[in-house]
Amino acid sequence: MKKIKIIITVLVLGIFTAALLCSCTDSGNKADNFKSYSEAVAAGMNTESFYIKYSDSTSPNVTQKLNYAVTDGLIVAVYDRETRGSVSTLHDYIYFGHALPEGIKASDADADDYRLTLFKYSDTPVSATEEDFFAIPEISALLPVNILNGLNADEDEITEVDGVEFCVTRGEVDTYSFRLTDPSNPYYRYTVDGNYLIVRAIQGRVNKITDNRSSFTVYFDYVGPKTVLPGL
Numbered sequence: 001m002k003k004i005k006i007i008i009t010v011l012v013l014g015i016f017t018a019a020l021l022c023s024c025t026d027s028g029n030k031a032d033n034f035k036s037y038s039e040a041v042a043a044g045m046n047t048e049s050f051y052i053k054y055s056d057s058t059s060p061n062v063t064q065k066l067n068y069a070v071t072d073g074l075i076v077a078v079y080d081r082e083t084r085g086s087v088s089t090l091h092d093y094i095y096f097g098h099a100l101p102e103g104i105k106a107s108d109a110d111a112d113d114y115r116l117t118l119f120k121y122s123d124t125p126v127s128a129t130e131e132d133f134f135a136i137p138e139i140s141a142l143l144p145v146n147i148l149n150g151l152n153a154d155e156d157e158i159t160e161v162d163g164v165e166f167c168v169t170r171g172e173v174d175t176y177s178f179r180l181t182d183p184s185n186p187y188y189r190y191t192v193d194g195n196y197l198i199v200r201a202i203q204g205r206v207n208k209i210t211d212n213r214s215s216f217t218v219y220f221d222y223v224g225p226k227t228v229l230p231g232l
Contacts, residue, residue, distance in 0.1 A: 029166070030155070030158070030160055030166040030167075030178075031155070033166055033167035033174075033176070034155045034158070034166075036167070036174060036201075036204070037167065037174075037176050037199070037201075038152070039204060040174065040199075040201035040204055040205055040206050041148050041151045041152050041199075041206055042152070043204055043205040043206070044144055044148050044205050044206035044220060045144050045145050045148045045149075045152070047144060047205075047222055048070045049068060049069045049070050049071075049222060049223065049224075050066075050067075050068055050144055050220070050221070050222055050224070051065070051066070051067045051068075051220075051221040051222070051223065051224025051225070052065065052066045052142045052144070052147065052218065052219065052220055052221075053065045053217075053218070053219040054141075054142060054216070054217070054218050054219075055216065055217050056215060056216035056217070057213075057214065057215050057216065061083060061084045061085070062081065062082065062083050062084075063081075063082045063084075064079070064080070064081050064082075064138070064141075064142060065078075065079070065080040065081075065082065066078075066079050066080075066139065066142040066143075067080075067224035067225065067227050068224075069223075069224065069227065074097070074098040074114065075096065075097040075098055075116070075130065076097040076098070076227050076228075076229055077095070077096045077097050077133065077227070078093060078094070078095050078096075078227045078229075079093065079094040079095075079136075079138055079139055079142070080092070080093055081093075081138070092121060093119070093121070094118070094119065094120050094121065094136065094138065094139065095117075095118070095119035095227075095229050095230055096116075096117070096118050096119070096128065096133040097116070097117070097229050098114035098115065098116060098117075098229075099114065099115055099116075099117040099119075099125070099229045099230065099231065099232050100113055100114060100115075100229075100231060100232065101113065101231060101232045102231035102232060103231070104231075115127065115232060116128060116129065116130070117229075117232060118132060118133060119229070119230055120136070125230070125232060144220070147209070147218055147220070148206060149186075150185050150186040150187045151187065151197075151199060151206070151209070153180060153182070153185065156181075157180055157181050157182050157185070158178045158179070158180060158181075159178060159179045159180075159181055160178060160179075161177055161178060161179060161196045164177045164196070165177065166178055172202055172203050173200060173201070173202050173207075174200070174201045174202075174204075175198065175199070175200050175201075176197075176198070176199045176200075176201070177196055177197070177198050177199075177212075178191075178196060178197055178199075179191035179192075179196045179197070180197070190211040190213075190215060190216070191211075195211055195212050195213050195215075196211065196212050197209070197210075197211055197212075198210050198211060198212060205220075205222065206220050207219070207220055207221065208220065
């Protein structure tokens with residue numbers, strides 16, 4: 001009797017697992033899923049705070065990170081170019097935001113104590129605007145609008161990949177696979193010669209961009225690690 005119960009339990013679990021796997025895959029056509037894709041790209045572009053990591057196969061030991069956070073109107077941002085060596089790891093930092101003079105804690109600071117300041121590598125800190133910070137080439141390359149603008153394509157500029165679903169959904173994760181038809185698009189070069197883009201969205205916002213050959217990878221989050229600016 002026990003053996004029969006075990007067999008029945010295994011069969012029930014197998015059926016349940018198969019049903020779960022089937023329910024996790026969305027095989028709708030491109031037209032059905034293009035709207036959700038466009039909304040995920042737009043949500044990524046329409047964000048005030050973000051944390052982005054970029055790496056590519058041409059410099060496998062280098063990862064660039066940009067953490068930009070706005071809390072109660074105060075900006076705290078850091079760019080980190082991380083270079084991993086055989087013995088140690090080198091970090092080149094650019095800090096920007098509402099900094100405080102040495103000796104003044106945030107809990108004791110008044111609004112007038114904060115100064116928008118740029119700390120660029122080992123240079124002397126200088127007053128700067130948000131536009132000044134965004135104009136720095138390292139920073140500009142990692143801004144959401146510049147990373148996602150090439151993905152903000154019209155439906156007729158996106159083509160499906162033979163044998164690959166345009167959209168696969170598992171829980172709150174949507175994964176889009178496609179090629180681009182416009183040679184002027186910055187991502188077009190990753191969608192030729194058999195290659196294609198893979199864009200992942202979590203809870204309706206872009207979270208990862210890569211290609212089928214892992215030529216590059218962008219991780220896109222909306223809350224980064226806590227950053228503390230240097231004191232003035």
